[in-house]
Amino acid sequence: IFTRHDHNAYHKAAGHPPTTEPTQIEYGIEYYYGNLDKATIQQHLRKKKTTDINTNKDDKDDDPNNQCTTYLAPSSIPNSGLGMYTTIPYTKHSSLTSTFALPEIGIILQDKDTHYPRGEHKLLSQYPWGAGILTGSTHEVTSGSAIVPGLGMLANSHLGLANMRHDDAWRAQFDDVDGTNSLSSEGMQSMTVEKDVGRGANSIHSRVLFFAKEEIQSGEELFVNYGDGWFTAREEWIGVVPSKENYREADRMIGELFSGNDNDGVVVDPQAYEELLKEAEKKDKRLRAAFPDNVEDVPVANEIGTARFSAKSSIQSIEWLEENGACLDNLISGTSTIPQAGQGAFATRDIHRGAVVMTTPLITLEREALELWEEVNGSDAEGIRRNEDDKVMEMVGHQLLLNYCYGHANSSLLLFPYAPTVNFINHGSKEEANAEIVWSSYPYHKGEWLEEMSITEMKDLKKTGLMFDIVATKDISLGEEVLLYYGKDWENSWNEHIEDWTTVENEQDDVFAKNVTDTLGLHWDQQNNVDSIIWTVEEQKNQPYPPYLETVCRFQPPEEQDCKDDCNNDYYCTIRWSLSMSELQEHPCDVMSRSSIDGNDWYFVRMNITDNSSSQEEMTQYYVEFLPRYAIRLVNRKYTKDQYSRGVFREVIGLPDGIFPDHWMDLKEDDGI
Numbered sequence: 001i002f003t004r005h006d007h008n009a010y011h012k013a014a015g016h017p018p019t020t021e022p023t024q025i026e027y028g029i030e031y032y033y034g035n036l037d038k039a040t041i042q043q044h045l046r047k048k049k050t051t052d053i054n055t056n057k058d059d060k061d062d063d064p065n066n067q068c069t070t071y072l073a074p075s076s077i078p079n080s081g082l083g084m085y086t087t088i089p090y091t092k093h094s095s096l097t098s099t100f101a102l103p104e105i106g107i108i109l110q111d112k113d114t115h116y117p118r119g120e121h122k123l124l125s126q127y128p129w130g131a132g133i134l135t136g137s138t139h140e141v142t143s144g145s146a147i148v149p150g151l152g153m154l155a156n157s158h159l160g161l162a163n164m165r166h167d168d169a170w171r172a173q174f175d176d177v178d179g180t181n182s183l184s185s186e187g188m189q190s191m192t193v194e195k196d197v198g199r200g201a202n203s204i205h206s207r208v209l210f211f212a213k214e215e216i217q218s219g220e221e222l223f224v225n226y227g228d229g230w231f232t233a234r235e236e237w238i239g240v241v242p243s244k245e246n247y248r249e250a251d252r253m254i255g256e257l258f259s260g261n262d263n264d265g266v267v268v269d270p271q272a273y274e275e276l277l278k279e280a281e282k283k284d285k286r287l288r289a290a291f292p293d294n295v296e297d298v299p300v301a302n303e304i305g306t307a308r309f310s311a312k313s314s315i316q317s318i319e320w321l322e323e324n325g326a327c328l329d330n331l332i333s334g335t336s337t338i339p340q341a342g343q344g345a346f347a348t349r350d351i352h353r354g355a356v357v358m359t360t361p362l363i364t365l366e367r368e369a370l371e372l373w374e375e376v377n378g379s380d381a382e383g384i385r386r387n388e389d390d391k392v393m394e395m396v397g398h399q400l401l402l403n404y405c406y407g408h409a410n411s412s413l414l415l416f417p418y419a420p421t422v423n424f425i426n427h428g429s430k431e432e433a434n435a436e437i438v439w440s441s442y443p444y445h446k447g448e449w450l451e452e453m454s455i456t457e458m459k460d461l462k463k464t465g466l467m468f469d470i471v472a473t474k475d476i477s478l479g480e481e482v483l484l485y486y487g488k489d490w491e492n493s494w495n496e497h498i499e500d501w502t503t504v505e506n507e508q509d510d511v512f513a514k515n516v517t518d519t520l521g522l523h524w525d526q527q528n529n530v531d532s533i534i535w536t537v538e539e540q541k542n543q544p545y546p547p548y549l550e551t552v553c554r555f556q557p558p559e560e561q562d563c564k565d566d567c568n569n570d571y572y573c574t575i576r577w578s579l580s581m582s583e584l585q586e587h588p589c590d591v592m593s594r595s596s597i598d599g600n601d602w603y604f605v606r607m608n609i610t611d612n613s614s615s616q617e618e619m620t621q622y623y624v625e626f627l628p629r630y631a632i633r634l635v636n637r638k639y640t641k642d643q644y645s646r647g648v649f650r651e652v653i654g655l656p657d658g659i660f661p662d663h664w665m666d667l668k669e670d671d672g673i
Contacts, residue, residue: 160307200648428483487654
């Protein structure tokens with residue numbers, strides 16, 4: 001967890017004893033838990049090992065070329081803007097050599113379609129992942145989604161060439177059971193204390209990991225898999241996009257075309273190919289889209305595969321990347337030097353004053369998109385509106401994403417940066433800050449938009465184009481933390497939050513966690529340890545779990561089921577458990593009994609699952625036998641994590657005057673939020 005506070009004021013308000021600033025960065029040695037030193041940076045970012053953990057910063061033997069490992073550059077997919085490329089090879093599913101070396105933050109959007117129903121076709125709506133996929137947050141809210149910068153937003157998706165995927169903890173069996181290890185890192189000891197003015201102000205999902213699912217070459221573009229549904233839902237906008245299976249079928253059909261060719265595969269009969277395209281079109285328009293349009297291109301497609309042919313420039317030379325790209329690996333996350341700040345952003349090489357620390361694309365959105373509303377009685381109070389159903393709604397707060405957006409107090413336009421690691425940059429005072437934000441000098445920054453586009457047009461954009469450069473204002477050494485000054489408005493808002501903060505004494509106190517021990521009602525390891533015992537419903541009568549926790553089970557109902565009606569006409573099924581590989585097949589469950597066989601615990605559970613596949617939602621009760629312990633976990637009930645509390649700190653990171661043009665200043669000074 002990382003915070004963005006004036007930490008002296010933070011400690012004072014929280015009632016903590018005075019702390020002394022560390023004289024040096026105290027790093028651990030385990031990369032997975034976010035602690036890094038110079039050797040770790042070089043080993044895991046550049047895949048090179050060092051022999052001296054205290055390498056002198058003037059000794060470059062471990063990385064003689066100081067080569068950038070990850071670039072932002074034009075994507076090989078037509079009309080897809082920019083993408084991410086690697087200059088180092090990745091192995092497939094092989095320990096750290098397959099893990100992308102820049103872990104990311106995951107920011108949960110809660111019930112966004114309810115709070116901002118007009119946002120369906122806005123730019124921000126193109127980027128969220130399902131909450132359960134990258135952050136394991138399915139049960140935090142009723143309808144959640146996750147914003148994950150870096151690979152989660154900047155990498156494009158090619159269904160036939162996807163070479164990176166997120167860390168699925170149910171396969172990996174790491175301690176970080178939800179795909180992150182955010183609660184295992186240093187700085188989490190007082191995650192949510194009762195007097196903590198910073199509670200709920202930041203994301204706990206600070207270690208979202210990706211790894212190589214295929215062998216990746218040096219110079220290759222990094223692709224993730226958005227899923228077939230993402231493309232079919234946007235077909236009218238982006239056109240017909242083939243699936244992985246479509247590319248494979250196209251390869252097979254083209255291969256058969258060449259199998260009887262007497263010309264060594266150099267020449268293809270145009271008429272025969274035309275017939276092949278008609279056959280593909282009849283089968284599936286997505287299959288047809290996998291074929292080259294021109295017969296002259298068929299031999300090349302046969303040689304390299306139709307998927308690679310569709311993105312022929314997806315493997316580039318290092319020289320091309322250096323000339324056309326912007327380096328993305330100048331920063332890596334690690335334990336912050338600021339007491340209790342958790343994660344921060346650190347320099348991976350020496351960066352001189354005036355040099356670009358990071359270039360980042362920006363999402364444009366309006367402040368209104370991040371407002372939270374709920375139904376109330378009355379219609380005349382401040383902050384009241386009526387929705388489409390004529391219900392009276394009151395604004396009760398903002399999405400957590402607001403704390404990661406940049407803006408100006410006199411403008412309703414917000415900007416969210418999504419390059420790797422930039423959202424780990426903490427606040428420093430004017431004296432402490434060693435970097436600042438300017439409009440980018442990268443050629444692909446649409447600087448003309450600043451003058452040509454109105455604020456309404458900026459909010460309605462369907463594509464990105466604006467970019468920031470984070471520039472060093474001082475010399476920054478390898479391993480030094482990078483800090484930005486968030487602005488006077490942000491500091492004032494934080495100071496006001498401290499003054500207004502009081503311990504919440506209401507009916508919600510019983511469900512909001514006060515600290516890590518209270519979060520579980522037992523030691524933290526019991527939740528993560530797959531060998532620990534889960535208590536049955538009967539056992540919980542004497543030793544109940546805290547009211548804000550529930551058990552969830554990994555289970556996917558089979559197509560063939562042994563189901564019946566009981567005497568109360570309730571429909572139920574009894575099924576033996578089998579492993580589900582779907583991240584979304586996780587359901588609240590009651591543990592009815594537990595038995596031990598050959599030293600292994602097996603569980604008999606009950607769960608209610610709603611079938612949303614038909615027009616009429618039907619709920620079925622399942623009794624599932626022989627569930628293994630690793631298919632059950634304890635999670636917070638909906639809305640009980642601090643992010644969803646009332647009165648938590650929310651404030652935009654301030655941009656200095658002169659960044660936004662005057663015609664984007666649509667709020668009066670008193671209207672700024």
